[in-house]
Amino acid sequence: MTLTAYLLTGLLLFSLGLITVLSRRNQIAILVGTELMMTAASLNFLAFNRFTALDPVVGQIVVLVIIGLAAAEVSIFLSILMVLYRSRHSIDVEEMRELKG
Amino acid sequence: MDPTAITLATTFVPFLAFAVALLFFMRQPVVAKAIVLAGGLVSVAGSLVLLAGGPREPVRFLWFSSGDVTLHFGFIYDGLSLAFGAVVALITLCIQTYSVGYMAKDPAQTRFFAMLGLFGWAMLSFVYAVDLLQSFIFWELVGLASFFLIGFWYEKPAAAAAAKKAFIMTRVGDVGLFIGILIILNTVGMFDIPGLLDPETGLRAQVSPGMLTLVMVLVFVGIMGKSAQFPLHTWLPDAMQGPTPVSALLHSATMVAAGVYLFARLNPLFMASEATLLTVLCISTVTALLSSTIAMVERDIKKVLAYSSISQLGFMLMALAAGGFFAGVFHLITHALFKALLFLCAGSYIHHCDSMEIEEIGRRGGRKMRWTTAGLLIGGGALAGIPPLAGFWSKEEIFAALSHNGAMVFVAAAFLAALLTAYYTFRMIFLILLPASEEHHGDAHGHGHDSPAVMLGPMMLLAAGAVLAGFGGGWLARLLDVEREHHTLLAMLPAIGVVALGIAWAWWDFGRRSAARTGLVARVRPLHTLFVNKWYIDAFYAAVVARLTDLLASFFHTVENKGLDDGFDGAARGFVESGWLTARLQSGWVQSYAGTAVVMFALFGIYLGLR
Numbered sequence: 001m002t003l004t005a006y007l008l009t010g011l012l013l014f015s016l017g018l019i020t021v022l023s024r025r026n027q028i029a030i031l032v033g034t035e036l037m038m039t040a041a042s043l044n045f046l047a048f049n050r051f052t053a054l055d056p057v058v059g060q061i062v063v064l065v066i067i068g069l070a071a072a073e074v075s076i077f078l079s080i081l082m083v084l085y086r087s088r089h090s091i092d093v094e095e096m097r098e099l100k101g
Numbered sequence: 102m103d104p105t106a107i108t109l110a111t112t113f114v115p116f117l118a119f120a121v122a123l124l125f126f127m128r129q130p131v132v133a134k135a136i137v138l139a140g141g142l143v144s145v146a147g148s149l150v151l152l153a154g155g156p157r158e159p160v161r162f163l164w165f166s167s168g169d170v171t172l173h174f175g176f177i178y179d180g181l182s183l184a185f186g187a188v189v190a191l192i193t194l195c196i197q198t199y200s201v202g203y204m205a206k207d208p209a210q211t212r213f214f215a216m217l218g219l220f221g222w223a224m225l226s227f228v229y230a231v232d233l234l235q236s237f238i239f240w241e242l243v244g245l246a247s248f249f250l251i252g253f254w255y256e257k258p259a260a261a262a263a264a265k266k267a268f269i270m271t272r273v274g275d276v277g278l279f280i281g282i283l284i285i286l287n288t289v290g291m292f293d294i295p296g297l298l299d300p301e302t303g304l305r306a307q308v309s310p311g312m313l314t315l316v317m318v319l320v321f322v323g324i325m326g327k328s329a330q331f332p333l334h335t336w337l338p339d340a341m342q343g344p345t346p347v348s349a350l351l352h353s354a355t356m357v358a359a360g361v362y363l364f365a366r367l368n369p370l371f372m373a374s375e376a377t378l379l380t381v382l383c384i385s386t387v388t389a390l391l392s393s394t395i396a397m398v399e400r401d402i403k404k405v406l407a408y409s410s411i412s413q414l415g416f417m418l419m420a421l422a423a424g425g426f427f428a429g430v431f432h433l434i435t436h437a438l439f440k441a442l443l444f445l446c447a448g449s450y451i452h453h454c455d456s457m458e459i460e461e462i463g464r465r466g467g468r469k470m471r472w473t474t475a476g477l478l479i480g481g482g483a484l485a486g487i488p489p490l491a492g493f494w495s496k497e498e499i500f501a502a503l504s505h506n507g508a509m510v511f512v513a514a515a516f517l518a519a520l521l522t523a524y525y526t527f528r529m530i531f532l533i534l535l536p537a538s539e540e541h542h543g544d545a546h547g548h549g550h551d552s553p554a555v556m557l558g559p560m561m562l563l564a565a566g567a568v569l570a571g572f573g574g575g576w577l578a579r580l581l582d583v584e585r586e587h588h589t590l591l592a593m594l595p596a597i598g599v600v601a602l603g604i605a606w607a608w609w610d611f612g613r614r615s616a617a618r619t620g621l622v623a624r625v626r627p628l629h630t631l632f633v634n635k636w637y638i639d640a641f642y643a644a645v646v647a648r649l650t651d652l653l654a655s656f657f658h659t660v661e662n663k664g665l666d667d668g669f670d671g672a673a674r675g676f677v678e679s680g681w682l683t684a685r686l687q688s689g690w691v692q693s694y695a696g697t698a699v700v701m702f703a704l705f706g707i708y709l710g711l712r
Contacts, residue, residue: 100689
C-alpha cells in the first residue's frame with residue numbers, strides 16, 4: 001500500500017461525511033457525518049505518520065486526541081439533541097430557522 | 102499700593118458684585134443693591150487712585166503663547182485710559198445710585214443691578230485693556246451687557262426686539278473689527294496695543310499702506326456699529342426701550358463711548374492712513390447732520406436725546422479724524438457727563454409725568470420739578486454749547502481741530518450740526534418749560550414734587566461735572582500729553598454765534614408766547630415726512646436688507662431641507678433597503694451556510710493551487 005492509496009481512502013471518507021452533513025435533515029445523521037470526517041482526518045494523520053514523519057509518535061498522539069475529542073463531542077451533541085427533541089419534538093435541521101434574517 | 106492690584110480691584114469687583122448679587126441675593130434686592138453699589142464705589146475709588154498716580158508703564162501677564170503668537174492680559178496706564186476710566190466708574194456709580202430710586206418698584210431689581218455691575222466690569226476692563234484681543238473680548242461683553250439691559254423688560258415685545266436689534270447691528274460692525282484683528286494677527290502676529298502703535302516696529306512698519314488702510318477701515322466698521330454711526334446707527338434710538346438709567350449709561354460712558362475710545366486708543370494708526378481718515382470724516386459728518394435733523398422732529402424725549410447722542414458721537418469722530426485727538430477725547434468726556442445728566446433728568450420727568458412725549462411732560466407740569474429742570478437746563482445748555490458749560494469748550498476744540506485740518510465743507514457741516522443741536526435741544530427745553538397749555542390738577546400723584554434725593558444727588562453731581570468739566574481742558578491736555586493751543590475770544594465768536602442763532606430759532610418756533618410750537622421743519626411737508634420717518638433708513642432695512650436676508654435664509658432653508666436632509670434620508674433608506682436585501686441571504690438554514698463555507702473554502706484552495 002502506498003501513501004496515495006491511504007490519502008484517497010481518507011478523501012473518500014471525508015467526502016462521504018461532508019455530503020452527509022450537508023444533505024441529511026436528521027441531526028443524528030449529521031452527527032454520523034461529522035464522525036466520518038474525523039475518521040478521515042485520523043486516517044490521514046496515521047498515513048503521514050507511517051510514511052513521512054521523523055518521529056512516529058506525534059501522529060499517533062494526535063489521533064488519540066481526535067478519538068477523545070470525538071467521544072466528548074458525541075456526548076455533548078447527543079445531550080443537546082435530547083433537550084432539543086424535548087422542547088420541539090423534532091430533530092429536523094430544516095425546521096430550525098429562528099436565526100433567519 | 103501696587104497699581105496692578107488697584108486695577109484688578111477697579112475692574113473686577115463690579116464683576117464679583119454681579120455674580121454674588123445674581124447667585125445669592127435674587128430675592129433680597131436690598132442686599133443686592135448694596136453689593137453692586139459697593140462694587141461701584143470700589144471702582145470709583147480705584148480709578149481715582151490710579152488717576153492720581155498719573156501715567157505709567159503698562160503691565161502685562163502672559164495668557165498663553167503658541168508658536169510665534171503671544172497673548173497677554175494686562176493694563177495700560179496712559180492719560181487716555183486713566184481719565185476715561187475714572188469717568189466711566191464715576192458715571193456708572195451715579196447711575197447705579199440713581200437707579201435705586203428709579204427702579205424702586207421693579208420686581209426684578211436684583212437682575213437689573215447685577216447687570217449694571219456686569220456692564221461696569223466689561224467697560225472698565227475694556228478701557229484698561231492693553232491687548233487688542235483682550236479689548237475685543239470686553240468690547241463684546243459690553244455689547245452683551247447692553248443686550249441684557251436694553252431687553253431688561255423682556256416681556257415687552259418692543260424691548261425684546263430692540264435688544265435683539267442692538268445686538269445684531271453691533272455684531273454686523275464687530276465682524277468687520279474681528280476680521281481686522283485677524284489680519285493684524287496674520288501680518289504682525291501680536292496684539293499688544295503699545296507695540297502696534299510703535300512707529301518703528303508696529304503695524305505701520307510691518308504692513309503696506311494699502312493693508313493698513315484695509316485694517317483700519319475694518320476696525321472703523323466695528324466702531325461704526327458700536328458708536329452708532331451711519332448706516333449702522335438705527336439700533337441706538339430703539340435701545341430707548343430699556344429703563345432710562347440704562348439709556349443714560351449706554352449713551353454716556355459705556356457702549357457707544359467704547360467705539361470712540363477705541364478710535365482714540367488706535368489714533369496713531371488711523372492718522373497713518375489718509376484714506377481711512379477721509380472715510381471716517383465723511384461718515385461721521387453725515388451721521389452728525391442726519392441724526393440732528395431727525396432729533397428736530399422727534400417727540401419722544403428719550404429719542405431726542407438718543408439722536409443727539411448719535412450726532413455728538415459723529416462730532417467726536419469728526420474731531421478725531423481731523424487729527425484733533427485732544428478735541429475728540431475732551432468731547433467724549435464732557436459729553437459723557439452732560440448726556441448722563443440729561444438722561445437722568447428725562448428719567449425723572451418720565452417717572453413723574455408718566456409720559457415720554459415732550460409736550461405731554463410740559464403739559465403735566467414737568468417744569469415744576471425744580472431740581473430736575475435745573476439739571477435739564479444745565480445739561481441742555483452743555484449739549485447746545487452755551488459758554489461756559491462743558492459742551493462749549495469741547496465743541497470749540499472740535500471746530501478748531503476741523504478748521505486746522507479739515508476741508509471747509511466739514512467745518513461748515515460741523516457748524517450746521519452745532520446749530521441744529523442748539524435748535525433741537527432748546528426745542529425740547531422750551532416745550533417743557535413753556536408749554537402751550539397746562540393741566541391744573543391736584544391729584545394724589547403729586548406732580549410738581551421732585552424726585553427723591555437718591556435720584557437728585559447723582560444728577561446734581563453730574564450737573565456740577567457738566568458745568569465744571571469744560572475748565573479741565575488744560576489738565577486733560579497735560580494728562581494726555583498733547584499741545585493745546587490757546588483760543589482767543591475772537592476765535593470763539595462763531596461758535597457762540599451759532600449757538601445763539603440756534604437758541605433764537607428755537608425761541609421763535611417754540612418759546613415765544615404766540616409761537617406755533619410746530620417748528621420750521623413741520624411747515625415744510627416733504628422735509629418733515631422725511632425726518633419723521635428717519636430718512637427711511639429703517640424702512641430701507643426692513644424692505645431691502647431684511648427681505649434679502651429672508652430670501653437668502655429661505656434659499657438655504659430649502660437647500661438644507663430638500664438637498665441635505667432629503668439626501669441623507671435617501672441614503673439612509675438605501676442602506677436599510679440593501680440591508681433587507683442581504684438579510685435574505687441569511688436563511689437561518691445551517692446546512693446552506695456550511696455548504697457555502699465548503700464551496701468558498703474549495704474555491705480558495707483552487708485559487709491557492711493555481712497561483
